[in-house]
Amino acid sequence: MNWLIEFFSDPANWSGSSGIPVRLLEHLEFTLAALLPAALIAIPLGLLIGHTGRGALIVVVSANLARALPTLGLLVLIVLLLGTATVLPVLIPLVVLAIPPILVNTYEGIRGVDHDLRDAAYGMGLRGPQVLVRVLVPVALPLILLGLRLAAIQVVATATVASYVSLGGLGRYIIDGLATKDYPSVVGGSVLVGGFALAMQGLFALADRLLVSPGVSRRVRTAKIR
């Protein structure tokens, strides 16, 4: 507890290139830098495969790969190969890490939509892309968001370790602290990472509320009796 107070009350920790605001921003930056491309690849792919039913093998392989892949090893390997001069080497494994949960959940979400519902949509005269965009995506949205959330959790956790190889971010407090036996820094950094992860969760909970139709989440927005 004392360490915590010591860490957070030290004015040196609040300014400069290794201050908390900067580190926080860095962390946010490469979390997004990893999530965004992953989402841009995995969501359309998941939608396409889920909707057409073709290429399901990609999803299976990706899911298994995610389980087998030693992300940290990959990270170190890429850094060794490409050096740490740029951010890219660290981002690649993070992106690769984030793709499977998004892809698998998007795919499952679309596949899992009730057959009768799909049938009714076509029967009403919606075209294929309209069925996807107007019916399947809104209904599968909770799962798509879940995929993003899972990916975010993993990226945040791994990005902390990524500080080890090159990047800044909140992980630095832990890694540098460990190296110099600066325990207040280690504990403070851990708390910050924890808080960051929690804030991320909060963000997704909010997205769930705002984006998912109450008809799908079964939250009743309009009062029954008015």
Place this chain on the structure above:
Amino acid sequence: MIRFDGVTKRYADGTVAVDHLDLEVPTGEITVLVGPSGCGKTTSLRMINRMIDPSEGRIMLDDVDVRTIDPPTLRRGIGYVIQQAGLFPHRTILDNIATVPYLLGWDRKRARSTALELLERVGLAPEMARRYPFQLSGGQQQRVGVARALAADPPVLLMDEPFSAVDPVVRASLQDELIRLQAELHKTIVFVTHDIDEAIKLGDRVAVLRVGGKLAQVADPATLLAAPADGFVREFLGRDRGIRRLSFVADTGLRLRSDLVVPVTSDLSRVAGVAADVESPWLAVVDEDNRPLGWVAPADLPRAGTLRDVRPLPYGTFVRGKDSLRTALDAALLSPSGCAIAVNGDGRVIGVATRESLDEALALAASEAPEPHDAPVREDADG
């Protein structure tokens, strides 16, 4: 009119779901496809809106081969109702109903006001408009399904077992609702069911299919009940088809007697005399408004006071000129007198159908029944 021209559907695994179907679905009528599970009803229906394409033959919609029309365009002009309603869970009831109008590019306001009208038309309260499907009962969802199919006012409606997932009471009310709607809208409806009673209740024409996708018989319900084409159809119609056929015999053949009706103000001292005059052990009592109160047997009554002082026995009525012979018979069976009280549209008594007149009408109905086709129909006979 929809016409099936030698339509065959063979699925990829070789299953022949529909076999050389020739069938005409007249404009403005309800044609019911009925038959045991797996006989190809759904397949036949879905070939009309090209959810399935036939392997052979063609389907003409107002003399246009449906195969020449792009499926989404075709479907927007054909209402489609399925068993599980298939409502979009993420949309409000109002937006669900407005699905096809939106697709057709109507402006939002017009689409929504049309949807609201339809909501009421299918018997739902306007408050439902803002709800989501999960907030509705199965029966209500089914009504929304019907409203959605009607939203763009398509001339043709396809309904695949739309009422089979709800309980019998709700089903009956949905059926009545459909009959009422159809009386206003005159759509060309193809209705699929495996329930022969539903088929007979709803159908202007009923097409009976047998497993293997062959048409066994197509006829109006009365003819179907009176003259099943073969053993399969007869069996499918079930045991009491003689009685059920009476539903299609008008009550106008019934002779009515008005001399068996006495007002409730009559003195009991005179009632026995009336009964003797009309030679009937039973008299029907009516109130000052000429509405039925019940039956009395004057022989069992005291001699003092008026009919007000006695409690009349149970009775049944039928509406003259509207109800069937079956309803009249049912009304007779509900009374100890064995006679049925005939009322007009306002519920006022216009006479009594005695056992003798019911007997005559039944005998007449029986004599008018076409000869049953008892000779077995060969399997390969077409229709």
